[in-house]
Amino acid sequence: EVQLLESGGGLVQPGGSLRLSCAASGFTFSSYAMSWVRQAPGKGLEWVSIISGRGGSTYYADSVKGRFTTSRDSSKNTLYLQMNNLRTEDTAVYYCAKDYLVCPDCYYWYFDLWGRGTLVTVSS
Amino acid sequence: QSALTQPASVSESPGQSITISCTGTSSDVGNYNLVSWYQQHPGKAPKLMIYEVNKRPSGVSNRFSGSKSGSTASLTISGLQAEDEADYYCCSYAGSGNLLFGGGTKLTVL
Numbered sequence: 001e002v003q004l005l006e007s008g009g010g011l012v013q014p015g016g017s018l019r020l021s022c023a024a025s026g027f028t029f030s031s032y033a034m035s036w037v038r039q040a041p042g043k044g045l046e047w048v049s050i051i052s053g054r055g056g057s058t059y060y061a062d063s064v065k066g067r068f069t070t071s072r073d074s075s076k077n078t079l080y081l082q083m084n085n086l087r088t089e090d091t092a093v094y095y096c097a098k099d100y101l102v103c104p105d106c107y108y109w110y111f112d113l114w115g116r117g118t119l120v121t122v123s124s
Numbered sequence: 125q126s127a128l129t130q131p132a133s134v135s136e137s138p139g140q141s142i143t144i145s146c147t148g149t150s151s152d153v154g155n156y157n158l159v160s161w162y163q164q165h166p167g168k169a170p171k172l173m174i175y176e177v178n179k180r181p182s183g184v185s186n187r188f189s190g191s192k193s194g195s196t197a198s199l200t201i202s203g204l205q206a207e208d209e210a211d212y213y214c215c216s217y218a219g220s221g222n223l224l225f226g227g228g229t230k231l232t233v234l
Contacts, residue, residue: 035223037170044127045162045170045213047223059221095169100181109217110160112181114169 002026002113004096009118016086016122022079022096022115030054030074033099033107036081038092039117048094049081053104064090086122093117128153128214128226135232141202144229146214147195152224154195158217161190161199164228165210173212174199201231209233 008020022034036048049060049070058070069082079096097111129147136142146153146161153159159177162170172181174190177197187202197216201208214226 037225044228045164045215045225047215047225050221050223061222097170100172100175108175109158109223110172110175110215111170112172114171116169 004098004113004115006094006096006115006118009094009120011121011123012086013124014086014088014122017082017084018086018120020081020083020094020096020118020120022081024077024079024098027098027113028102029072029077031102031104033103034070034072034079035097035099035111036068036070036079036094037097037111037114038090038094038120040089040092043092046092050107050109051079052107053099056105083120086120088122091120091122093119126224128216128224130212130214130226130229132227133230133232135234136204137234138204138206140204141200142204142231144199144201144212144214144231146197146199146216146226148197148216148218148224149195152195152216152218153192153197155219156217157192159190159192159197160215161188161197162213162215163208163210164213170213204233206233 035050051070095117098113100112161174164170178190
């Protein structure tokens with residue numbers, strides 16, 4: 001079955017760190033760029049980051065640049081988001097999402113497969 | 125960069141058509157054909173409905189269509205059905221490895 005499954009969310013204090021994981025199955029993981037998109041409670045979608053299929057390049061939203069790091073392990077078919085120096089405004093459901101078209105070294109910037117999300121709460 | 129601008133809410137009766145606008149700038153919507161639309165039901169993950177302005181992924185009803193004029197993209201839903209009631213988000217590549225979403229539009233099918 002083609003699916004994405006996020007894990008690693010939870011409650012963390014401001015300034016703390018958390019690492020999210022996204023386990024992929026049912027498709028050739030290394031052939032697709034992958035993104036993280038978040039949604040604060042009751043709010044809209046916000047793109048967070050993207051990583052190429054082979055993992056050689058990444059981009060980040062200005063709001064997380066320098067604090068978040070996206071990586072992937074093709075041997076484990078898993079995408080990661082390392083979040084450091086967390087702020088209360090980072091509280092959100094974090095979704096991982098797969099680029100729609102095959103391209104190991106490029107991006108299409110639209111996503112046809114999403115996980116169910118994992119909730120990150122930053123609060124003291 | 126600021127989010128793309130969408131109306132907060134729209135409503136229409138079943139069987140009718142509705143168009144949701146998405147206004148950006150010459151740096152995003154106006155400069156790239158990488159505009160996509162997502163449907164999100166409460167508590168669910170987003171679903172890709174339109175990509176590259178006007179293309180439909182396999183399995184998406186042809187009642188959904190997209191277009192663009194200048195810096196404004198639009199999503200049109202014809203023959204509205206109860207299950208179309210959801211939040212809709214536009215999305216556009218904005219250059220330099222940046223992606224923008226709209227604020228979202230809540231569609232109510234009366």
